Amino acid sequence: MADNIDLFTYLPIHLLIVIISFLPFKEAAKTSILSRRWRDIWRATKNVELDESFFVKPGGSISDQKVQRRNFLHFAQQWIKNYNEPAVHNFRLAFARPTNFHGEMERFIAFATARGVKALALDFADPEWNDHDDDFHGNHVALFDLPMHIYGHRVLESLRLYSINFLVFEFRNFVALKDLSLGWVELSTSSLKALLLNCPSLESLSLKKCRNMEVLNVSAPNLRLKRLVIDKCSIDENTIAIEAPMLRFLQYCGALSSFYFDGPHCMQEANLDFMVESEFAESGDLLYYLLQEICCIRVLTVCSYMLQVIPTGEEPLGLSTPLHVRHLILKTAMHENEFYGISFFLKSCPHLETLSIEIGPAKIFEDYEPPYEFETHSFWTRNVLVFRCINRTLKAVEIKGFRGTPNELQLLKYLLKFGRVMEKLTLNFSREVLSNGRNMASYQQIAQQLQQFEIASGNLRLLIC
Ligand SMILES: *[C@@H]1O[C@H](CO)[C@@H](O)[C@H](O)[C@H]1NC(C)=O
Numbered sequence: 177m178a179d180n181i182d183l184f185t186y187l188p189i190h191l192l193i194v195i196i197s198f199l200p201f202k203e204a205a206k207t208s209i210l211s212r213r214w215r216d217i218w219r220a221t222k223n224v225e226l227d228e229s230f231f232v233k234p235g236g237s238i239s240d241q242k243v244q245r246r247n248f249l250h251f252a253q254q255w256i257k258n259y260n261e262p263a264v265h266n267f268r269l270a271f272a273r274p275t276n277f278h279g280e281m282e283r284f285i286a287f288a289t290a291r292g293v294k295a296l297a298l299d300f301a302d303p304e305w306n307d308h309d310d311d312f313h314g315n316h317v318a319l320f321d322l323p324m325h326i327y328g329h330r331v332l333e334s335l336r337l338y339s340i341n342f343l344v345f346e347f348r349n350f351v352a353l354k355d356l357s358l359g360w361v362e363l364s365t366s367s368l369k370a371l372l373l374n375c376p377s378l379e380s381l382s383l384k385k386c387r388n389m390e391v392l393n394v395s396a397p398n399l400r401l402k403r404l405v406i407d408k409c410s411i412d413e414n415t416i417a418i419e420a421p422m423l424r425f426l427q428y429c430g431a432l433s434s435f436y437f438d439g440p441h442c443m444q445e446a447n448l449d450f451m452v453e454s455e456f457a458e459s460g461d462l463l464y465y466l467l468q469e470i471c472c473i474r475v476l477t478v479c480s481y482m483l484q485v486i487p488t489g490e491e492p493l494g495l496s497t498p499l500h501v502r503h504l505i506l507k508t509a510m511h512e513n514e515f516y517g518i519s520f521f522l523k524s525c526p527h528l529e530t531l532s533i534e535i536g537p538a539k540i541f542e543d544y545e546p547p548y549e550f551e552t553h554s555f556w557t558r559n560v561l562v563f564r565c566i567n568r569t570l571k572a573v574e575i576k577g578f579r580g581t582p583n584e585l586q587l588l589k590y591l592l593k594f595g596r597v598m599e600k601l602t603l604n605f606s607r608e609v610l611s612n613g614r615n616m617a618s619y620q621q622i623a624q625q626l627q628q629f630e631i632a633s634g635n636l637r638l639l640i641c
Pocket residue numbers: 391393394395396415417436
């Protein structure tokens with residue numbers, strides 16, 4: 177922004193305020209040092225974020241943190257006191273363990289509602305509750321109740337409540353609410369049903385670490401939901417039922433569950449992550465069933481669990497009813513346990529145009545059983561099948577975190593040898609290779625090997641980043 181400062185010199189202040197309101201609060205604050213004229217403009221931003229992490233350093237001693245929290249509260253109070261604008265559009269408040277500070281929190285929230293806030297995010301979850309920590313019954317209990325006056329704030333379009341108790345039946349005032357995000361809270365099956373009934377405009381729903389559901393049932397008459405995110409919720413019966421005719425995007429992270437889709441839907445994109453599972457299971461058929469229910473999607477992201485488990489079903493080599501997927505994203509460790517799963521998806525996606533391979537660490541199951549025996553070093557090179565997508569539709573391959581391991585090179589060799597219509601190969605080397613980490617082939621060694629690969633496409637661009 178500093179480079180463009182001249183450009184802004186002649187704009188009137190009210191336009192600068194509009195521009196600055198698009199910036200995250202912290203970035204807006206930084207503009208105060210640009211020049212004298214800019215010094216106070218950020219104080220009029222309509223995008224207000226009061227987040228204790230701006231002040232509290234993680235890992236500090238308890239007494240340090242106490243001081244830092246006090247400093248944050250002092251800053252927030254002063255900031256609000258000096259705010260002169262009539263309207264705030266977005267307001268986010270993040271403060272862990274609010275128990276002794278209810279008065280302050282309520283004043284901050286009232287500041288936002290008094291200025292007609294449309295997007296309100298209240299986050300009282302503790303950043304130290306980490307993802308694997310399922311202490312639902314102990315420390316994770318929500319200790320803050322949503323202030324009653326919020327239920328009368330009918331203009332809300334977006335609401336995020338993390339670790340806050342709320343009254344579902346009061347949601348009926350939120351006639352304009354399009355985007356709802358709930359986290360670290362109890363949400364029974366019937367509460368969710370009531371929520372969906374009470375918020376007829378809802379287009380996006382995100383449930384993170386919600387607990388106490390028997391089944392997760394997303395269905396209501398005339399539901400307009402387009403986006404659904406389910407992130408590590410605890411669902412007693414591991415059953416997810418969805419009846420949402422407008423649904424386009426589904427992101428699921430959690431235990432392997434039975435999914436039921438009722439009625440038509442127009443899903444375009446799904447991201448499925450079962451990496452919380454700690455044991456190998458012969459659950460391939462459950463995964464087929466899910467894939468078949470969403471076979472119309474165009475963009476699919478799958479995890480290493482899925483790659484390892486999917487060949488345990490009745491059709492270990494690929495689905496007989498193909499998926500319509502155009503872009504497949506594999507989150508993989510490129511371990512040999514995943515080979516059959518990768519070839520399963522290549523076979524099941526005959527129209528694939530883009531293949532993204534995101535290499536990273538993953539849980540590899542020691543008791544994995546392949547459907548057929550194979551030699552690790554020649555899985556992709558000896559007696560291979562050329563799947564329909566490989567020599568007909570696959571145009572782009574991008575590999576992120578490429579390390580040039582034998583398994584990675586072998587798959588790449590296969591793709592290059594048969595990818596007749598491939599136009600673009602993007603290799604993003606892992607940081608370890610670039611910094612020449614231990615046991616890593618060097619960048620030059622990898623490049624040398626690549627040069628010897630047979631390339632079927634006459635029109636291939638190689639991009640290295
Ligand atoms: C989900 O709710 C719908 C509508 O209330 C109901 O018909 C359906 O049986 C429920 N599904 C499950 C699995 O509970």
